[in-house]
Amino acid sequence: MYAIVDIETTGGYAARNRICEIAIILHDGEKVVKEYQSLINPEKHIPPQLSAIHGINDQMVEEAPKFYEEAKTIHELLEGNIFVAHSVNFDYSFVKAAFQDLGYDLKLKKLCTVRLSRKIFPGLKSYSLGNICENRGIKINDRHRAFGDAIATAELFTQLVQHDEDEVIGKSLKKNASIANVPENLDRQVYEKLPETAGVYYFLNAKNQIIYVGKAKNIKKRVSSHFGGSKSEVAKQAFQSQIYHVDYYLTGNELVALLHESHEIRKNWPKYNRAQKNNNPGYSIHLYEDRQGYKRLQLGRKQAGMQSLMRFPNHASGFSFLNEVSKKLKICPKFAGIQSSPGACFDYSLNLCEGACAGKESIAKHNEKIEAFIDYCKAEKSDYLLMGEGRTHDEKAFIMVEEGFYRGFGFYNQEESIEQWEDFRNYLIQYPDHPEIYKILSSEHATKNYRKVKKEAFLKRKESV
Missing domain, CATH: 3.30.420.10 (Ribonuclease H-like superfamily/Ribonuclease H)
Incomplete structure (x- = not known):
């Protein structure tokens, strides 16, 4: 009945x-x-x-x-x-x-x-x-x-x-309970055909507009989790009633899915995504020269037209790096942008600063320290690839970073010959850099299952062969 x-x-x-x-x-x-x-x-x-x-x-x-x-x-x-x-x-x-x-x-x-x-x-x-x-x-x-x-x-x-x-x-x-809970506006066959592999999925409304972007190790399983549980919450009820279609993009592994999800959220600005919906430009350590010829450092928002030595997703991580390295190189904290005062820095009174802020350290000697700081930043920004599983058994995925900037990711068949670093560009899908990407790539948890290949090591190995 x-x-x-x-x-x-x-x-x-x-x-x-x-x-x-x-x-x-x-x-x-x-x-x-x-x-x-x-x-x-x-x-x-x-x-x-x-x-x-x-x-x-x-x-x-x-x-x-x-x-x-x-x-x-x-x-x-x-x-x-x-x-x-x-x-x-x-x-x-x-x-x-x-x-x-x-x-x-x-x-x-x-x-x-x-x-x-x-x-x-x-x-x-x-x-x-x-x-x-x-x-x-x-x-x-x-x-x-x-x-x-x-x-x-x-x-x-x-x-x-x-x-x-x-x-x-x-x-x-x-049908089992999880499938029976698929929103009424979504064709059940669309759900049933979803892949059970890693990638990014998209919920679309009646006008074919993207209203939510997510990443998953298993797309079908993750999508079904949005439909489970109680339907009584107003937010969930409103959300599910607007889902008319599900699309997806296969990435082969979770790290590439994380990176692609981040890009797609900023690109499409989906209604129901909260995380990563910001245009925070991040922070950078900038280099400039004062009227006396002393080179100085400054931590601040990333700005066009200023030479950026290092980029950071937030102020805390940038300050920590700047403080640690400048102390190691004995750079005056005032000229490193860590302290601000009208006269000499506080460290000079404690004999911890060599006196650039008081005119006691020569411009040449101070600027040598700044050059050492620049070299330290360059070393930190070495070109490298992160290698992981691709979308099929015969495929590899890679993520490219050059000079500290994210270039994008790509896939190539393991049978294809990669002789030169530039060969990777034939398979590279370029994406814009963003502080959120830097945050993902600097996470040990996100990158723990991926092999890091530095450009220098790659070139040496090829030369030896």
């Missing part, structure tokens, strides 16, 4: 809202066999904007039974039957929440007439109840009231059964 359900509510999600009307139509697969409807006192205010839609106000439900008073009747109609609704997750979440308030955990098989209609009646521009009923010649009496919509859904269900030549309904009931 199929229990076709429609409800009207005080709001759009079950966590903080209640049912104010419910209708249940029992259907044996061929015809309607029983009808039930009732207003429900939600024991809370019905907002005017909701009343404007379904026409139910506080006065109408004041004398209506509370849910617990109708719970036994509703339970008898639902228990052992298949819960059917148009956008089933919405109705089911409210009914389940109402029973949970009474200490009962409702567990029923579900069918969604939106999803079934997409399979059995393909090609419609919209699968809203109003549109599909108009298309199928079904008249809806008392639209947006529970009984009127439930009766229309029951007639739609009758037609779905009659036209189900591919046994879509039976197959849907056999």
